[in-house]
Amino acid sequence: MNTLTSEIEIIKSKTSKINEVDFENLSFGKTFSDHMLECHYKNGKWEAPKVVPYHPITLDPSAKIFHYGQSVFEGMKAYKDANDDIFLFRPLDNCKRLNISSKRLAIPELPESYFMEGLKALLKVDSDWIPKKDGSSLYIRPFVFASGNGFHASPADEYTFLIACAPSGSYFSGKVKVLIEEKYSRSANGGVGFAKAGGNYAGQFYPTQLAIEKGYQQVIWTDDNTHEYIEEAGAMNIFIRINDTLITGPTSDRILDGITRKSIIELAKAEGIPVEVRKITVHEVVAAAKNGSLKEMFGAGTAAVISPISGFGYHGEDFDLPELENTYASSLKKRITDIQTNKCDDPFGWRYKVE
Amino acid sequence: MNTLTSEIEIIKSKTSKINEVDFENLSFGKTFSDHMLECHYKNGKWEAPKVVPYHPITLDPSAKIFHYGQSVFEGMKAYKDANDDIFLFRPLDNCKRLNISSKRLAIPELPESYFMEGLKALLKVDSDWIPKKDGSSLYIRPFVFASGNGFHASPADEYTFLIACAPSGSYFSGKVKVLIEEKYSRSANGGVGFAKAGGNYAGQFYPTQLAIEKGYQQVIWTDDNTHEYIEEAGAMNIFIRINDTLITGPTSDRILDGITRKSIIELAKAEGIPVEVRKITVHEVVAAAKNGSLKEMFGAGTAAVISPISGFGYHGEDFDLPELENTYASSLKKRITDIQTNKCDDPFGWRYKVE
Ligand SMILES: Cc1ncc(COP(=O)(O)O)c(C=O)c1O
Ligand SMILES: Cc1ncc(COP(=O)(O)O)c(C=O)c1O
Numbered sequence: 001m002n003t004l005t006s007e008i009e010i011i012k013s014k015t016s017k018i019n020e021v022d023f024e025n026l027s028f029g030k031t032f033s034d035h036m037l038e039c040h041y042k043n044g045k046w047e048a049p050k051v052v053p054y055h056p057i058t059l060d061p062s063a064k065i066f067h068y069g070q071s072v073f074e075g076m077k078a079y080k081d082a083n084d085d086i087f088l089f090r091p092l093d094n095c096k097r098l099n100i101s102s103k104r105l106a107i108p109e110l111p112e113s114y115f116m117e118g119l120k121a122l123l124k125v126d127s128d129w130i131p132k133k134d135g136s137s138l139y140i141r142p143f144v145f146a147s148g149n150g151f152h153a154s155p156a157d158e159y160t161f162l163i164a165c166a167p168s169g170s171y172f173s174g175k176v177k178v179l180i181e182e183k184y185s186r187s188a189n190g191g192v193g194f195a196k197a198g199g200n201y202a203g204q205f206y207p208t209q210l211a212i213e214k215g216y217q218q219v220i221w222t223d224d225n226t227h228e229y230i231e232e233a234g235a236m237n238i239f240i241r242i243n244d245t246l247i248t249g250p251t252s253d254r255i256l257d258g259i260t261r262k263s264i265i266e267l268a269k270a271e272g273i274p275v276e277v278r279k280i281t282v283h284e285v286v287a288a289a290k291n292g293s294l295k296e297m298f299g300a301g302t303a304a305v306i307s308p309i310s311g312f313g314y315h316g317e318d319f320d321l322p323e324l325e326n327t328y329a330s331s332l333k334k335r336i337t338d339i340q341t342n343k344c345d346d347p348f349g350w351r352y353k354v355e
Numbered sequence: 356m357n358t359l360t361s362e363i364e365i366i367k368s369k370t371s372k373i374n375e376v377d378f379e380n381l382s383f384g385k386t387f388s389d390h391m392l393e394c395h396y397k398n399g400k401w402e403a404p405k406v407v408p409y410h411p412i413t414l415d416p417s418a419k420i421f422h423y424g425q426s427v428f429e430g431m432k433a434y435k436d437a438n439d440d441i442f443l444f445r446p447l448d449n450c451k452r453l454n455i456s457s458k459r460l461a462i463p464e465l466p467e468s469y470f471m472e473g474l475k476a477l478l479k480v481d482s483d484w485i486p487k488k489d490g491s492s493l494y495i496r497p498f499v500f501a502s503g504n505g506f507h508a509s510p511a512d513e514y515t516f517l518i519a520c521a522p523s524g525s526y527f528s529g530k531v532k533v534l535i536e537e538k539y540s541r542s543a544n545g546g547v548g549f550a551k552a553g554g555n556y557a558g559q560f561y562p563t564q565l566a567i568e569k570g571y572q573q574v575i576w577t578d579d580n581t582h583e584y585i586e587e588a589g590a591m592n593i594f595i596r597i598n599d600t601l602i603t604g605p606t607s608d609r610i611l612d613g614i615t616r617k618s619i620i621e622l623a624k625a626e627g628i629p630v631e632v633r634k635i636t637v638h639e640v641v642a643a644a645k646n647g648s649l650k651e652m653f654g655a656g657t658a659a660v661i662s663p664i665s666g667f668g669y670h671g672e673d674f675d676l677p678e679l680e681n682t683y684a685s686s687l688k689k690r691i692t693d694i695q696t697n698k699c700d701d702p703f704g705w706r707y708k709v710e
Contacts, residue, residue, distance in 0.1 A: 032417060036416060054416065056414060056416070057414050057415075057416055058413045060411055061410075061411075062384070062387060062519060066426060066428075066498055066553070067426070067428050068557050068560075069424045069426060069552065069555070069557040069558075070556075070557040070560070071421060073422050075506075103561065104558075105558070105560065105561065106557070106560035106564055141417075141422070143421055143422060146557075149385075151383065151384025151494060153556050153658075154563075155560045162416055162421075164416045164417060166417075171507075181545075184545040185543040185545035187546070188544075188546060188579035189540055189580060190538055190539040190540035190579055190582075191540050197424065197557065197558070198420075198425075198553075199547075199553060199554015199555065200554065201508050202423050202426070202461070202547075203424075203459075203460070203547040203554065204508075205423075205509065206458065206460065208509075209461055224543035224544040224545055224580075225544060225579075234508055303508075
């Protein structure tokens with residue numbers, strides 16, 4: 001494994017776009033900070049990463065990213081506390097997951113130090129871009145794509161790793177109504193569903209559009225064989241509260257091993273909430289909705305944090321969730337964001353100070 | 356549906372690279388012709404396509420192609436006969452399939468005339484690039500990708516459609532040894548396997564690399580649920596001859612509806628070969644290999660034309676196919692290439708003269 005032999009090279013942008021940004025009214029992932037991390041794989045190895053001005057990418061029309069979908073990504077957030085200290089949340093897990101995704105897509109794995117040191121160098125250069133407002137953060141997008149050329153359907157010989165940053169507000173506005181999918185699927189057994197591979201997302205857009213036309217915001221994916229088991233949502237793992245028990249499906253080669261998900265499981269256990277990680281059927285959720293034992297459903301993911309679900313559609317029927325006073329969703333969301341933003345202790349050692 | 360109101364605009368390249376190309380020793384998809392077709396989707400509509408010099412593409416790092424795999428493509432070939440007339444093979448089927456793929460990936464469909472008239476204009480400008488040598492052709496790559504920006508996991512608002520061309524020799528050299536896959540899968544029920552979507556190919560690279568390390572060249576995909584049914588290969592549909600019957604699986608939402616496949620079915624029927632389009636199990640193929648009734652296996656696709664399979668591996672065992680004198684593979688390959696290259700009658704009306 002290569003390790004960095006020297007400091008990350010930094011080429012600063014001559015101008016800044018920061019004054020054009022309204023930090024009070026941020027949308028999600030639409031404005032980008034002044035710099036990015038850039039790193040190339042050539043001649044069988046990853047070259048040293050550099051912090052460079054955010055700039056357009058130029059590729060040959062035959063670059064394999066355009067043809068064969070060889071790309072993986074991550075999603076992280078940086079937070080700033082009252083003292084202007086910068087924090088990440090479990091960043092090494094994103095780095096490791098990027099490499100798990102890369103391996104499945106036949107993309108060469110990145111040395112961890114390139115990712116971690118590169119990311120820290122970038123955040124220090126663009127630290128003014130990290131919003132301090134509650135609910136806002138600097139969304140961080142590490143990604144790798146095939147930049148080598150050729151029409152032969154085989155892995156590329158060159159790759160590009162970039163980290164770009166977007167100061168962002170919340171991903172969803174308000175509660176989310178979801179559709180439990182009965183026809184389309186997100187992933188196959190033995191496929192790439194567990195990887196954060198670009199192609200997994202494109203395949204969800206059309207079924208999601210159909211759901212949006214019917215008045216839902218998101219699809220809840222089920223297994224491709226029986227459509228009986230609840231899997232996950234577009235960019236969130238799913239939690240279901242029946243009576244006082246919090247249930248989430250096990251991860252598999254079809255489901256992304258979410259960092260928010262596994263943190264929520266630990267946080268809930270620490271708070272004394274009964275947690276079950278087990279397969280959960282649509283049938284069970286519908287039955288619970290009908291008999292009143294279904295108390296909450298929420299999605300969990302870096303972009304959306306914890307996103308409460310207001311109701312779901314299944315088989316032509318709509319089911320509303322109750323409006324509770326004290327929800328697991330709101331207490332767990334407060335716990336996790338307090339840890340992320342350095343507003344409370346971090347008994348788990350998840351917070352990572354950038355220095 | 357938009358139709359073209361005027362001639363396709365042509366911007367010619369000032370120089371040509373054609374003298375650098377050794378047309379006697381062409382590899383596959385590595386050298387590109389002087390021009391390409393370029394067409395942009397903006398503000399809710401496809402703009403008129405133009406023939407322009409082959410040139411690099413410049414994109415923002417947040418362009419959705421890098422993140423969410425929104426891309427589809429086609430593969431076609433142009434042939435030149437002794438009179439320098441240019442021919443395509445069933446091109447409208449590629450155009451229609453591109454739109455079928457686009458729809459599933461939430462990419463706006465292209466007006467057919469943009470594709471057809473654009474392609475013809477490009478081929479006329481680059482007609483010197485069409486090889487005449489037997490077994491060579493101009494490989495044509497139409498593709499559409501998300502060029503709109505943003506980190507929100509939703510369809511892009513801008514797309515780019517390009518057609519690039521590569522004078523090419525054969526895709527495989529010699530016979531192919533394949534591995535019947537028992538663990539990994541290419542596609543899900545309700546997924547995007549029937550679409551020529553970029554992500555379908557990236558997902559195949561790693562399992563194919565593992566197969567190559569074991570001494571095979573290609574993977575034969577099986578269904579993701581039981582791994583009992585033969586589906587297709589990386590970029591080819593699969594035909595199996597047991598005794599004198601030619602068998603191929605039915606298409607489905609997991610399998611690409613290959614133009615070569617459907618042409619081979621018709622050609623074989625016309626030649627009096629008994630053809631069965633039905634599900635075929637690995638078990639049946641292994642049993643036929645053991646009792647000597649398995650005569651041939653071959654892949655069929657535009658890039659590889661008809662590619663005979665020399666043997667297959669399954670469950671740790673290797674099975675060789677017999678070396679026959681007169682194979683279906685060779686007679687059908689001659690039939691289809693003679694039609695494609697205007698060396699014989701075309702009773703089916705598949706050949707398409709570019710004029
Ligand atoms: C498909 C999918 N599931 C779940 C998640 C949640 O994962 P994490 O909590 O690590 O962000 C994401 C987003 O990252 C995702 O894309
Ligand atoms: C997955 C897959 N199957 C089959 C084929 C064969 O299709 P066609 O004969 O239309 O080229 C291709 C290549 O186009 C392919 O990519």
